[in-house]
Amino acid sequence: MATNAIDQTRRMLSLVTYLRDRPGAAVEEVARAFGITADELISDLNVLPMCGTSFRGGDLLEIESDGEHIWWRNADALGADTAQPLRLAADEATALLVAARAVANLPGLRESDREALQRATAKLEAAAGESAGASSRLSVTFESEGGVFADLDRAIAERRRVWLRYYSPARDRLTEREVDPVRLFTVGRTYLEAWCRLSEDRRTFRLDRVAQIRLLDEAADPPRVEPRDLSAGLVQPSADDPEVVVEVGPGGRWVAEYYPHDSAEELPDGGLRITLRTPDPSSLRRLGLRLGADGRIVSPPELAERARAASREALAAYGE
Structure with a gap:
């Protein structure tokens, strides 16, 4: 392969x-x-x-x-722990700062932990001096999925149901659900295909979006379903699905990681022009709100206007 x-x-x-x-x-x-x-x-x-x-x-x-x-x-x-004092070279400080900022943006992280990590990052930046400047120009996306993979592999082998706390980017929230695992597969990233007891349907879960996992004592009993053909990729939008174009700045590049898309063109300011297809463009209105100053929906025009109207309503509510 x-x-x-x-x-x-x-x-x-x-x-x-x-x-x-x-x-x-x-x-x-x-x-x-x-x-x-x-x-x-x-x-x-x-x-x-x-x-x-x-x-x-x-x-x-x-x-x-x-x-x-x-x-x-x-x-x-x-x-094992060692008694050697921590001494960071410039490249080590840069790598640690980049990783710390990436962890601070993980979904499902407790706010108190996020704040503690941000305080530690600030202290490290001060200690790193000029080395911190290079790290601010870098970003990283990673998957903390090793333990999740091992647990799911065990659940499949033992035919056990699994409880997940899962981040849904479309809804921008964490959901809790019980699933009957069917298989693990990799298409660029690693995914779980399972029968979801919450939606009573087959669902695909990205392992790096699993905030928590717990193996249950109940036996998994998924309905017999034909495995999906993934030869053309995980996301196979219909040619009839409406096209949506979103432009984001450097702070909004995460959209290309969380939303399946047709293309992501680099922009001069370090941002991206992202083109995607969806049968329900209105479901992306929340994305416009989340982006704020980091991006905007370009087309279709009616969706862009609805996103702007929602932003105005939200700002008015804060004013009240």
Whole structure:
């Protein structure tokens, strides 16, 4: 299966968590869980031992395989606390600041935790001095899905129902639901296909949007459904669906991550011109409100006007 460097990096990040919790895991079983061949898995395993716990080459991962099973030799040692004082070089400070800002924007993060992280980031910026300037020009999108993947893989293997706290970008809120997992798959990102007990229908969930997960004691009993054909991609909008164009500034680039789209063209100011299709354009009015000064709906004109009217109403309510 063809893959790119980003997909492989995401997979390997998940592999670290997966293998740590499954000493002696069978090669064929791990390959099947990640939707890759045994040869691709062995190729990943040949790279992982070159990775360490420090940007400057600290302890390396000791992962071994006899071709049939996989062992992580020093998982406990790498997780142990050390007494060495923290000293950050410029590149390490930059990486830490970029990651901290990304975590602060994760959906589902408690407000008290978000504020604490922002205070710590401010202190780190002050300590980093000029190094902090470079980090402000960078952004990162990542998936904290390793543990979620492992839990869902277990739920599928044991045929157990799962409780999820899931972020819905279309509604801009977290929902709680019970689902019967069907399969895990990767199309750019990693997804769960499941029967949702809340909507009583088949649903697809992106793993990086799962804020919390809990395996239940109830047995999963999804209706028999034909697996979706994903050869043309996860999102397959109809040619008859209305086209919506949204222009966002640098602060609104997250829209391209959370909303399936046809294209995302770079703009001179660092923003994006995003084109997408949806059978219900009015459902994107909330997006216009969320963007605020970070972007605007360009077309269709009637949707753009409704978004502006909603913004005026919201501002008037604040005034009252």
